[in-house]
Amino acid sequence: MTAPLPSRFHDLVPATLRRAWATEGHCPDLDLYALFRARRIADPHATAVIDAGGEVSYAELDHRARCLATGLAEAGVCPGDVVGVQLPNTQEAVAADLAVAALGAVVLPFPVGRGGREAVSLLGRSGARAVIAASAHRGVEHARELAGLSGELPALRAVIAAGPGPVPDGCLPLADLLRTDATAFTPARPDPDTAARILVSSGSEAEPKMVAYSHNALAGGRGNTLAPLLRDGIRPRCLFLVPLASAFGSSGTAVTLARHGGSLVLLDRFTPDAALEAILAHRPTHVLGVPTMVRMMLDRLPDARETPAGLTALILGGSALDAATHDEARRAFGCAVVNLYGSADGVNCHGGLTGQSAADDHPDSGPGIKVGRPVPGVCEIRIAPLPGGAAGEPGEIVARGPMTPLCYVGAPELNMRYRTAGGWVRTGDLGMLDADGALRVVGRLKDIVIRGGANISPAEVEGELSSHPDIREVMCVGVPDPLMGERLAACVVPRAGRKPGLESLCGHLDTRGLERRKHPERLLLVTDELPLTPAGKPDRAALRERAAAEFPSDHAQAV
Incomplete structure (x- = not known):
């Protein structure tokens, strides 16, 4: 029976368009568990997941998912319900994804490391009926914390604790749910255009945004983003350096496994040494992470015992990738380096395996970052002029296509702000389309x-500064100023043994032709690494706070 679509997941894309995309073959038109089950039947002994606990096959993972689905049903989870999942990158997290899909429920993953208050906000606004959380992870007892706050969540029926150690009061042990008898379990068959997953995005709002995606938008639209990066006849083996619970990580269970029948290689926590060891030990075809992670790995490579080989691509999202790091990574890893432009809000674009923009081979003096041509199977992209903007100037990037989400969850004001007539999504990004149809992203x-x-x-200035010989990584932020309102601060991670000064940075920008009104007026040297959010993205807000503390506005001087 088709599960009803809860009203809070109202699809803001016209149904005729959804059906047209499926008819045109852009979407598989099956629910995620059905797609996974077909892979399991076709090749039951193929490796599905590799993590710190070892390898698990498609057949073993399917058995765990069906047992867990049975246990969740006994705990009161019904089709259409929301189930929160706060787990590190492990086999249990993947089994939870599949179990919720098999029930016809909606999974709400969010990364470990998010505090109890933020977790309560996500679970409360989504109306979650159950949550699976780590008993303990890196010293934080997520399950115990959520059980203690469950009184603030009237819809919540169960807190399920995952991991070794004693089960906190008020929690059900995940181990017990995994031991249920699943022989009589019958999977639901939800409409593939109904909600399957809620992606959590940091965004600029006081609380994280939640975005509802359908089965077709994940396996279809997001699956079509990965498809051009795969080699014909070779099963993808994807090492995820970002959390599966992040928006970027939604390309794990739904895309790598269910859509493409590949394998997941998982780290429960990123470190550059662990990532390099995983590449050498498990020989992934693809590594998914953010540019900061690759820069950290490049710093460790001279001390590595072996040089990574056999990779098809590094797929990097979350922030723009500078040409110097692109070229260094391509040489060091011997593979394509793909900078993926995308967001949880409903847009993705990249240049493919042959769309590399290495500065040595393809000098590009255009504005912003060239990220490739939009693909109809993912989304169509248009540029909306800004108020008062002149012809040819960047505008706001808007997108619509098979990967477009249903709606924002628990926030009708966001639907009013970011969704337009006909189902288009306002991304909040600035960009422009070249004469050849390629998208250039200029900033936020x-x-x-x-x-x-x-x-x-800031993105324009960061792009120019990234080629400075003393800079390993840079992010620019505004700091308050009583005279000018804001001034630009460059937050710089220097290369080893280097200590660039503000004068050197501005001189470099002069040679690059950047007008002086855009030059940074403050310099913050970051001696370790740029901070990352729990989702693995560069944390611009944290840097903004740090720079504001370093350069208080009452000490600012006019320049």
Whole structure:
């Protein structure tokens, strides 16, 4: 029986368009568990997941998922219910994804490391009926914390504790649910255009945004994003350095396993040494992470016992990748380096395996970052002019296509702000389309620094500074100023043994032709690494706070 679509997951894309995308073959038009089950039947002994606990086959993973689905049903989870999952990258997290899908319920993964208050906000606004959380992870007892806060969640029926050690009061042990008898379990068959997963995005709001995705949008639209990066006839073997519970990590269970029949290689926590060891030990075809992670790995490579080989691609998202790091990574790892532009809000674009933009081979002097041509099977992209904007200037990137999410969850004001007539999504990103149809991303509307009434795009300045010989990594943020409103601060991770100064940075920007009103006026040297959010993205907000503390506005001097 088709599960009813809860009203809180109202699809803001016209149904005729959804059906047209499925008819045109852009979506498999099956629910995620059915797709996975077909892979399991076709090749039951193929490796599905590799983590710190070892390898698990498709057949073994399917058995765990069906047992867990039975246990969740006995705990009161019904089709259409939301189930929160706060687990590290493990086999249990993947089994939870599949079990919830098999029930016809909706999974809400969010990374370990998010505090109890934020977790309660996500679970409360989504109306979650159950949550599976780690008993203990890196010193944090997530399950115990959530059980203690369950009184604030009237819809919550069960807190399920995963992991070794004593089961906290008020929790059900995941181990017991996994031991249930699943022989009589019958999977649900939800409409593939109904909600399957809620992606959590940090965004600029006071609380994280939640975005509901259908089975077709995940396996179809997001699956089509990965498809051009696969080699014909070779099963993908994807090492995820980012959390599976992040928006980027949604390409794990739903895409790598269910859509493409590959294998997942998982780290429960990223470190550059662990990542390099996993590449050498498990020989993945693809590594998915963020540019900061690759820079950290490149710093360790001179001390590595072996050089990584056999990779098809490094797939990097979350922030723009500078040309110097791109070229260094391509040489060091011997594979394509793909900078993926995308967000949980419903947009993805990249240049494919042959769309590399190495500065040595394909000099590119255009504005922003060239990220490739939009693909109809993923999403169509348009540029909406900004108020008062002139012809040819960047505008806001808007997108619509098979990967477009249903709606924002628990936040009708976000649907009003970011969704337009006909199902288009306002991304909040600035960009433009080249004459050949390629998309250039110039920056974020919300990141614009306004200095004395003039707009400065931090992304533009970061792109120019990234080629400075003393800089390993850079992010620019605005700091308050009583005279100018804001001034631009460059937060720089220097290369080993280097200590760039502000004068050197500005001189470099002069040679690059960047007008002086856009030059940074403050320099914050970061001696370790740029901070990352729990989802693995560079934490611009944390840097903004750090820079503001380092350069208090009452000490700012006019320049």
